[in-house]
Amino acid sequence: xxxxxxxxxxxxxxxxxxxxxxxxxxxxxxxxxxxxxxxxxxxxxxxxxxxxxxxxxxxxxxxxxxxxxxxxxxxxxxxxxxxxxxxxxxxxxxxxxxxxxxxxxxxxxxxxxxxxxxxxxxxxxxxxxxxxxxxxxxxxxxxxxxxxxxxxxxxxxxxxxxxxxxxxxxxxxxxxxxxxxxxxxxxxxxxxxxxxxxxxxxxxxxxxxxxxxxxx
Amino acid sequence: xxxxxxxxxxxxxxxxxxxxxxxxxxxxxxxxxxxxxxxxxxxxxxxxxxxxxxxxxxxxxxxxxxxxxxxxxxxxxxxxxxxxxxxxxxxxxxxxxxxxxxxxxxxxxxxxxxxxxxxxxxxxxxxxxxxxxxxxxxxxxxxxxxxxxxxxxxxxxxxxxxxxxxxxxxxxxxxxxxxxxxxxxxxxxxxxxxxxxxxxxxxxxxxxxxxxxxxx
DNA sequence: CGGCCATTTGAGTGTATTCAAAGTCGGTGG
DNA sequence: CCACCGACTTTGAATACACTCAAATGGCCG
Numbered sequence: 001x002x003x004x005x006x007x008x009x010x011x012x013x014x015x016x017x018x019x020x021x022x023x024x025x026x027x028x029x030x031x032x033x034x035x036x037x038x039x040x041x042x043x044x045x046x047x048x049x050x051x052x053x054x055x056x057x058x059x060x061x062x063x064x065x066x067x068x069x070x071x072x073x074x075x076x077x078x079x080x081x082x083x084x085x086x087x088x089x090x091x092x093x094x095x096x097x098x099x100x101x102x103x104x105x106x107x108x109x110x111x112x113x114x115x116x117x118x119x120x121x122x123x124x125x126x127x128x129x130x131x132x133x134x135x136x137x138x139x140x141x142x143x144x145x146x147x148x149x150x151x152x153x154x155x156x157x158x159x160x161x162x163x164x165x166x167x168x169x170x171x172x173x174x175x176x177x178x179x180x181x182x183x184x185x186x187x188x189x190x191x192x193x194x195x196x197x198x199x200x201x202x203x204x205x206x207x208x209x210x211x212x213x214x215x216x
Numbered sequence: 217x218x219x220x221x222x223x224x225x226x227x228x229x230x231x232x233x234x235x236x237x238x239x240x241x242x243x244x245x246x247x248x249x250x251x252x253x254x255x256x257x258x259x260x261x262x263x264x265x266x267x268x269x270x271x272x273x274x275x276x277x278x279x280x281x282x283x284x285x286x287x288x289x290x291x292x293x294x295x296x297x298x299x300x301x302x303x304x305x306x307x308x309x310x311x312x313x314x315x316x317x318x319x320x321x322x323x324x325x326x327x328x329x330x331x332x333x334x335x336x337x338x339x340x341x342x343x344x345x346x347x348x349x350x351x352x353x354x355x356x357x358x359x360x361x362x363x364x365x366x367x368x369x370x371x372x373x374x375x376x377x378x379x380x381x382x383x384x385x386x387x388x389x390x391x392x393x394x395x396x397x398x399x400x401x402x403x404x405x406x407x408x409x410x411x412x413x414x415x416x417x418x419x420x421x422x423x424x425x426x427x428x429x430x431x432x
Numbered sequence: 433c434g435g436c437c438a439t440t441t442g443a444g445t446g447t448a449t450t451c452a453a454a455g456t457c458g459g460t461g462g
Numbered sequence: 463c464c465a466c467c468g469a470c471t472t473t474g475a476a477t478a479c480a481c482t483c484a485a486a487t488g489g490c491c492g
Contacts, residue, residue, distance in 0.1 A: 067350045069432050075350040090339040094346060122338045123306040129345035130310060134283045134291040136353045137392030141448065168471065176353030181448055183472055200457060200471065216285050357480065384439065397480055399440055415489065416439065 036106050039099035046097045052089035054109045058082050061103025062165040065095045066173065076174040078128060079166065081155060088122045101165045136176045139216070144175040145185040146214035149195065153205055164201045252322050255315035262313050268305035270325045274298050277319025278381035281311045282389065292390040294344060295382065297371060304338045317381045352392045355432070360391040361401040362430035365411065369421050380417045 036059055039045060045056065045063065056063075058080050065086060066076040077095060080086045086097065099105075135147050148171065156162050164171075168179040175182070189195045194211055196204035205211070252275055255261060261272065261279065272279075274296050281302060282292040293311060296302045302313065315321075351363050364387065372378050380387075384395040391398070405411045410427055412420035421427070 065346075067346065069350070069354060071432060073354040073432075075353040077346045077349050088339050088342055090336050090343065094343050119335050119338060120306050122335060122342060123304050126304055126338060126342045126345060127306065127310050129342060129349060130281075130283065130293045133293050133345060133349060133352060134285070136349060137291040138285060138289040173354075178449060179471075180450085180473085184448090187472070216287060216289075394481060395439075396441085396482085400480090403440070 034106055034108065036104050039103045039105065041099060041101050043099045044096065045099065045105060046087070046093050048093055048096050050093045052087065052091060052093050054087060054107050055085060056087040056097070056108070057085045057106040059104035059106050062100040063097055063103055063105065064100050064166070064170060064174075065097050067095055074173045075176065076170060077132070078125075079170075079174065085121050086125070088125055100170060141175075141177055141181050141185050142188070143214055143216055144177065145171075145182065145189070146211045148175060149189075149203070149205065150208070150211050150215060153208060153211075160206075161198075161202065161204050164203060250322055250324065252320050255319045255321065257315060257317050259315045260312065261315065261321060262303070262309050264309055264312050266309045268303065268307060268309050270303060270323050271301060272303040272313070272324070273301045273322040275320035275322050278316040279313055279319055279321065280316050280382070280386060280390075281313050283311055290389045291392065292386060293348070294341075295386075295390065301337050302341070304341055316386060357391075357393055357397050357401050358404070359430055359432055360393065361387075361398065361405070362427045364391060365405075365419070365421065366424065366427050366431060369424060369427075376422075377414075377418065377420050380419060 037045075039061070046052075048067065060082050063080045063086060064076050065078045065080070066074050068074050078086070079100065087093075089095075135144055139147065152162065152164075153159075166174075168182050171177075172179045172182045186195070186197065189211075190197055192210075194205075194207045196206055198204070253261075255277070262268075264283065276298050279296045279302060280292050281294045281296070282290050284290050294302070295316065303309075305311075351360055355363065368378065368380075369375075382390075384398050387393075388395045388398045402411070402413065405427075406413055408426075410421075410423045412422055414420070
C-alpha cells in the first residue's frame with residue numbers, strides 16, 4: 001500500500017482552506033483542532049444520520065464513502081486517498097465512511113468557517129460525483145473498470161505498479177457491478193496485455209493508453 | 217407545466233445566500249447582478265468547458281445538467297425546477313446546462329463571495345448526486361422510475377397531478393435506461409394502478425405509498 | 433384533416449447477473 | 463519452514479433483465 005501513503009500535498013490551496021476551517025470562537029485549549037485518528041480495516045469513521053460536525057483529511061490509507069439500501073445493496077460513492085478531504089454534509093451525514101485498510105485521518109472539528117476555498121473543495125467533490133454518474137449510468141463493465149484503473153493511476157502519481165487497497169467487492173460496489181463481473185474484466189484486461197496482476201491486490205499498468213481509449 | 221412555475225421559496229436561507237453572492241467590489245451600474253434570462257426548449261445555458269463565472273436560479277421551467285460521451289451517450293446528472301440553484305463549478309463547467317422547456321433563469325454574475333450558506337447549497341447538490349448514484353448504480357428499472365416519480369412528487373409540492381416537463385429520452389438519460397424501458401415501466405405502473413397517464417406528459421399519482429415502497 | 437415526431441408495444445438478442453464449484457492467496461499454528 | 467484453514471477470487475454454466483431493432487400507435491401542430 002505504499003502508493004496510498006501521504007505525500008507532500010501539491011495543492012497549496014487545500015492547506016489554506018483547512019487552516020481556515022476552525023472558527024475562532026471556540027477555546028483552543030479544549031479542542032484539538034488537528035487531531036489525527038487511526039482506523040483499522042473496515043472501521044467506521046461516521047455513519048449515515050450522524051450529525052456532521054467535522055471535516056476529515058486522509059493522512060494515509062484509503063477511505064470509502066457509501067450508501068446502503070435496506071436489503072443490503074451498497075453503492076460506494078467515493079474512495080479517498082492520502083491528502084483528500086471528505087465529510088462534506090449539510091447538517092447530518094447521508095453517507096457512511098469506513099476505512100478500507102489501515103488508515104489515519106486528520107479531523108477538523110468545530111464550526112466550519114466560511115471559506116471560499118472550502119467551497120471549491122466541495123465543488124470538486126461534486127464534480128467527482130457527477131463524473132461517476134456518467135460512468136455508472138452510461139458505460140459498460142469494461143469501460144467502468146478501465147475508468148477505475150485510469151483514475152487510480154492518475155491519482156496515485158502515475159506509478160506503473162500499485163496495490164489495490166480495496167477488495168473486488170468494494171470495486172464492484174463502487175462501479176455498480178458484481179464481483180464476478182469485475183473479476184472477469186480484470187482477467188480480460190490481463191489476457192489482452194493491458195495490465196498484469198500480482199496476487200490479488202497488486203497491479204501493473206502495462207498499456208495505460210489502451211485503458212484510456214476504452215474509457216471512450 | 218403549471219407545477220414548475222416559481223413559487224414563494226420556503227427556504228429563507230437560500231435567499232440569504234444568494235443575496236450575498238455578489239462581491240461588493242464591482243460597480244453596480246455596469247453589471248445587472250440579478251438579471252433574468254429566458255431560454256427556449258433545448259436552448260443551451262452553458263456548455264462543458266465554459267468558464268464558470270455565475271450561479272443560476274431557476275425562475276420557472278426546468279433545466280437539465282448533463283455530461284456527454286464522445287459517441288453521444290448522455291447522462292443527465294440533475295433536473296432543476298423553480299427556486300433551485302445550479303451552476304456550481306470550480307473554474308470551468310464540467311456539465312452542459314440546457315432548458316428542458318421554456319424557462320427563465322436568474323443569473324448571479326461577478327466573483328462569488330465567501331458564504332457559508334452557499335457552501336450549504338453546494339453540499340445539498342452533492343447529496344443529490346450521491347443519492348442519484350445509489351439509484352443508478354444499484355436499483356432496478358422499476359425502482360429507478362419509482363424513485364423518479366416520488367422525487368418529482370415531493371419536489372413539486374405533493375400535487376396529485378403534474379405535467380412532466382421532460383421527454384422519455386430525458387428521463388431515460390437521467391436514470392441510465394433506454395426510452396423503451398422507461399415506457400414499459402410507465403405502462404406497468406399504469407396497469408397496476410399506481411399512476412394514470414394523460415397523453416404523453418400528464419401524470420396522476422394514484423398510489424404514492426406503493427411507489428415509495430418500490431424505491432426500497 | 434394530414435403529416436410528423438414521440439411514444440408504445442413486440443420480438444429477439446446480449447450483457448451482466450445468479451448460482452455453483454474450483455482455485456488461489458494469505459495468515460496462523462504446529 | 464511447512465502445512466493447513468478460511469476467505470476471497472476466479473471460472474463456468476444458465477438465467478434474467480434491460481437493450482436493440484422494428485413496427486404500430488398516438489398526440490400534437492400546422
